Amino acid sequence: MTELLQQLINGLALGSILALIALGYTMVYGILRFINFAHGDVFMLGAFAGFYLAPKIATFVPLPSVAGALIIFGLSMVICAALGVLIERLAYKPLRKRPKLTVLITAIGVSLFLEYAGQFFFGAANKKFPDILPTWPVTKVLGLSVNSNQLIVLAVTLLLLLGLRFIVMKTRMGRAMRAVSFNPEAAALMGVNTDIVISFTFALGSALAAAAGILYAINYPSIDPLMGIMPGLKAFVAAVLGGIGNLPGAALGGIIIGVTETLVSGYISSTYRDAIAFAILIVILLVKPSGLLGKKEVEKV
Amino acid sequence: MNIWRGHFFSLAFVAAGCLLTGCNKSSPGPNAGGDVIKVGEYGSLTGSEASFGQSTHKGIQQAVDEINAAGGVLGKKIELHTEDDQSQAGQAATVVRKLISSDGVVALLGEVASSRSLEAAPICQQSGIPMISPSSTNPKVTEVGDYIFRVCFIDPFQGTVMANFATKTVQAHTAAVLTDVKSDYSLGLAKFFKEQFLASGGKIVDEEKYSGGDKDFNAQLTAIKAASPEVVFVPGYYTEVGLIALQARQLGINVPLLGGDGWESPTLIPVGGKALEGDSFSTHFSADNTSPEVQAYLTTYKKRYNETSDAMAPLGYDAMMILADAIKRAGTTDGAKVRDALAATKDFKGVTGNITIDPNRNASKSAVILTITNGAIKYIQTVAP
Numbered sequence: 001m002t003e004l005l006q007q008l009i010n011g012l013a014l015g016s017i018l019a020l021i022a023l024g025y026t027m028v029y030g031i032l033r034f035i036n037f038a039h040g041d042v043f044m045l046g047a048f049a050g051f052y053l054a055p056k057i058a059t060f061v062p063l064p065s066v067a068g069a070l071i072i073f074g075l076s077m078v079i080c081a082a083l084g085v086l087i088e089r090l091a092y093k094p095l096r097k098r099p100k101l102t103v104l105i106t107a108i109g110v111s112l113f114l115e116y117a118g119q120f121f122f123g124a125a126n127k128k129f130p131d132i133l134p135t136w137p138v139t140k141v142l143g144l145s146v147n148s149n150q151l152i153v154l155a156v157t158l159l160l161l162l163g164l165r166f167i168v169m170k171t172r173m174g175r176a177m178r179a180v181s182f183n184p185e186a187a188a189l190m191g192v193n194t195d196i197v198i199s200f201t202f203a204l205g206s207a208l209a210a211a212a213g214i215l216y217a218i219n220y221p222s223i224d225p226l227m228g229i230m231p232g233l234k235a236f237v238a239a240v241l242g243g244i245g246n247l248p249g250a251a252l253g254g255i256i257i258g259v260t261e262t263l264v265s266g267y268i269s270s271t272y273r274d275a276i277a278f279a280i281l282i283v284i285l286l287v288k289p290s291g292l293l294g295k296k297e298v299e300k301v
Numbered sequence: 302m303n304i305w306r307g308h309f310f311s312l313a314f315v316a317a318g319c320l321l322t323g324c325n326k327s328s329p330g331p332n333a334g335g336d337v338i339k340v341g342e343y344g345s346l347t348g349s350e351a352s353f354g355q356s357t358h359k360g361i362q363q364a365v366d367e368i369n370a371a372g373g374v375l376g377k378k379i380e381l382h383t384e385d386d387q388s389q390a391g392q393a394a395t396v397v398r399k400l401i402s403s404d405g406v407v408a409l410l411g412e413v414a415s416s417r418s419l420e421a422a423p424i425c426q427q428s429g430i431p432m433i434s435p436s437s438t439n440p441k442v443t444e445v446g447d448y449i450f451r452v453c454f455i456d457p458f459q460g461t462v463m464a465n466f467a468t469k470t471v472q473a474h475t476a477a478v479l480t481d482v483k484s485d486y487s488l489g490l491a492k493f494f495k496e497q498f499l500a501s502g503g504k505i506v507d508e509e510k511y512s513g514g515d516k517d518f519n520a521q522l523t524a525i526k527a528a529s530p531e532v533v534f535v536p537g538y539y540t541e542v543g544l545i546a547l548q549a550r551q552l553g554i555n556v557p558l559l560g561g562d563g564w565e566s567p568t569l570i571p572v573g574g575k576a577l578e579g580d581s582f583s584t585h586f587s588a589d590n591t592s593p594e595v596q597a598y599l600t601t602y603k604k605r606y607n608e609t610s611d612a613m614a615p616l617g618y619d620a621m622m623i624l625a626d627a628i629k630r631a632g633t634t635d636g637a638k639v640r641d642a643l644a645a646t647k648d649f650k651g652v653t654g655n656i657t658i659d660p661n662r663n664a665s666k667s668a669v670i671l672t673i674t675n676g677a678i679k680y681i682q683t684v685a686p
Contacts, residue, residue, distance in 0.1 A: 270521055
């Protein structure tokens, strides 16, 4: 029983990071109807932004500290938001009226470009991510080992989810996003500046990816330019599982994938972890082709 | 206007991409002159095991420069052709074919990872080009054929050494094993560790697996913790070992982790930090060795690269030195003659110890065991074959 609970905690921490990445996929899909395969690499860039910012921040805010970590989080999210907008402007915007397949192939190209440019500029070897957040000793609750980083991941993910929900549901920009996601032409006729809405979506998604990148690096402090590939792929699957285009669905999908993976490798076989986890997804998608929350929700962003 | 601007940016993007990939490739170009001896090297210069590939390359390059400074081999200079296999399956075969057919190398040095050495070995064997692996320890590598050699010890020896260390020095009766299923090296080491540990009366209480490149090991470690072993054998690569150690300590596993030469890397300690305290691994080389050859090698290495040598660089160095020695004794670069000369190598004084090539084309030599104490790697003992 203790072991099962421990595995659930492990899975929840892993799943919430996937959920943060999945939100970026699902938002872009909701607005533009295409999969931004470079999203996993923006996640990697977020971690590297944190890696290079940490020594600079440490000169005026001692690290590890909560204040320092917050500054690094914020700056890295801003940097990645800018990068996300830049990628959209340079690579995707010129292709907006082209077939979706063209944009998809471009996205794969951008993804490879970021991975190998990363190897060129950052170096291919894995790097130690600095300790930016103070950790308190492993706490034992009912025989369970819970470390502070896992709790932080859960808390930050929850906060960012609530923040995102607020932006999408309660602000003018959020309303514009929902409008564009329903019908871009009609939204444009109603005076919505679709270019700005799309840029904003990329900025928001990339900022979340950056946050996920840093959370991931805090938990698994070994970063390299190819670190975004697998989490990116799994987050994409999470987004599809939850119903692509649907925000709570992406979060739910991420958590389900994280927990399934952990339970499969803990109890069945880590060799078949991905195979079994993905088989479960196939079954779910056979029963509900639009994903778990695909149809029911009305808001689509 | 908009369309043009769009095109301009896409073009700039593509151009930047070409520029980068262009810079990344090392293309020595075919050399028509017969006044050099071309030696090929394939290694993981980028990708997940880049640290191994880079170190090996530095060692080989140092050997080549020393040989050339001393007048070369058979009156000719050695010309090193290096190709990167990006630590990826499939790439080793591609780059080795290129080195043999378009660069025309007379011998090949590589790889560190057994999986990729196993990919390239059949190609070298078919082409009649001798290949020396600096540090692939899986037995299958040299079983490919009589053109394939290595200058390191093999997994049965390393697995046995660590199993004996676990039972005698750590005095453990129960062990858990955490293996990388993607790596022939890891699987081999785990197998021989288990055999010897069981033979000495120990008990394997849990066996868990992961795939190279994973970052989350909490699931496997939670299961290991439930089995409460006295020691955990982790025959993986440094890329994962640091994270495994961190997560194991966070879950409250406080028994020593043991491993093999895959742990040997400058990035192991920065990632694992305090979590690695008290853990031990077997490897090929210790910088604490005071013999003049080793000290001379270390001084030159430090001067050249401004860093301390790990175990991979001296193995690359020895592989190149043994090849040069064999070509010298063969008096020619003909594949079959160089192969015979390599097979006859006896008591070669390398920086990683005295190397004798046994009838199975493996190096017979001793291993050292290192332990991590106070954030530094300390020499514990040497184990003779």
